[in-house]
Amino acid sequence: MQIVIIGSGNVAYHLAKAFILNTISVAQVFGRNEMELSKISQELNIPYSTEKLEDADLYIICVSDRSVEDVSALITKKDCLVAHTSGSLPKEILKGGYRKSSFYPLQTFSKSKDLDYTQIPFFIETETEDDQKILSDLASEISERVMESTYEKRKYIHLTAVFACNFVNHLFARAKEISDAQEIPFNYFLPLIDETVRKIDTIEPKAAQTGPAVRNDKRIMELHELLLKDESLEIYKTMNHSIQKMYEL
Known part of the structure; x- marks a missing residue:
């Protein structure tokens, strides 16, 4: 199966690296940022281009949410499978006559940080059972945690991730x-x-849960509030209020 990864950011890099480490061939990385594409190409020995999109069976779009729709329109091949990697977009955002899908890796990615790809959950959504098997089998070569998902469920997966990762x-x-x-x-x-x-x-x-809020230690919370100002003070009050509501204090 010919695979092309579109993008040059953190997700594109790690997905390409995960494939190569598991002896899954990547025909091309494609995008606009030639400097970053060149780095990926040199490290992982994958051809790259900023101009010509190679023919492929599977295109995986790893770009920002706001760019997915426009980038997807660059793929003109009909008999292929296209997947985005967004946690918050429906597969229908993809614009083309090809088969549409989502290939969502639940992880925070930084190019400078190595990851254990076997522990990254992948959530797969496709239009057909055959495509579900294609993407699930592909993800299973990388990860031990592969799950079918609907868009409705994926929205909540992404929301949970924002609380558990971004906010933390x-x-x-x-x-x-x-x-x-x-x-x-x-x-x-x-x-x-x-x-x-x-x-x-x-x-x-x-x-x-531990800490002054769950103990309802008002003296400590008031002391802390005197030490804080601006946004940090508001965050402190909001978090304590949320903790107390959860434990009905």
Whole structure:
């Protein structure tokens, strides 16, 4: 099967790398950013182009959500399968007479960070059972966690990921602002962060909750509020309120 990956960002890079590491041939990486395409090409030994889209059986579009529709229109071949990798777009966003699908990897991707691809969940949505098998078999060569999904379910998967990843990382960034301002090395907090994440491997997140809000320790919360200002203060109040509502405190 001839595979072309469209895009040069984090998802395109890691998907191409996952394929190559699992001896799945990639015919081409295609996109606009020649510098990034060239880096991917040199590292993974995959041909690249910014001009001519190679003929393929499967095109995987790894671009920003706002670009998916326009990029999909570049594919004029009819007898092929096209998949986007978005968590929040329907497969119908793809504009063309080809077979449409979604190939969504649930992970946060950075080019500088190695990943264990076997543990990345892939959620597959297609128009036919035959295409479901094609993409599920392909994902299974990379990952141990492959699941069929509808668009309705995928929207909630993406929403959950925003809470569990993007929001949590923003809290890390805010926490680092506080520690930096007090000249406290942020790496001293990494064991706490690691243990917090490891804990929910065996304990339900709700049962693992600790801290002044779940104890309804108003003295500590009021003290903390005096130390904060602007957005961090609002976040602190909102998070404590949410915790107290969850535990009906």
